[in-house]
């Protein structure tokens with residue numbers, strides 16, 4: 500689990516990201532979460548990309564198996580269930596803290612007026628994108644953000660069980 504500041508991604512990590520995304524990763528600040536093998540699963544992305552466009556999704560889920568697992572959950576009936584869990588005041592409060600932490604983390608890498616106050620995934624009151632929520636939960640570590648944790652718990656992917664196509668491609672990087 501990693502929060503800012505991040506150490507810069509290595510050339511080997513950028514290569515893994517390129518393979519995961521099928522294109523070069525943009526605006527990479529650092530690796531925010533890893534597979535048990537050391538490969539990146541979440542990349543921290545600059546709030547403004549090199550071409551000037553605002554990029555709200557600071558914690559971007561890159562692992563293909565993880566993104567596929569989240570897409571499967573979104574296609575099922577998990578979304579309304581997770582949304583309903585916000586009826587619980589404690590869960591709603593934790594979701595709001597997640598939103599605020601997200602903005603703080605991102606703003607530590609630059610304030611971008613176009614996306615001020617906008618976090619990701621539907622936070623702080625709706626559940627819209629499990630990829631974004633899971634990415635944040637993976638970066639924060641378990642037990643911090645309940646909705647992202649719940650999505651990960653429901654998914655058949657886990658950072659503890661390597662299913663990378665090239666396990667250990669980021670060899671030499673100590674898992675955090």
Ligand SMILES: [Zn+2]
Nearest residue numbers: 534536661663
């Ligand atoms: Zn792995």
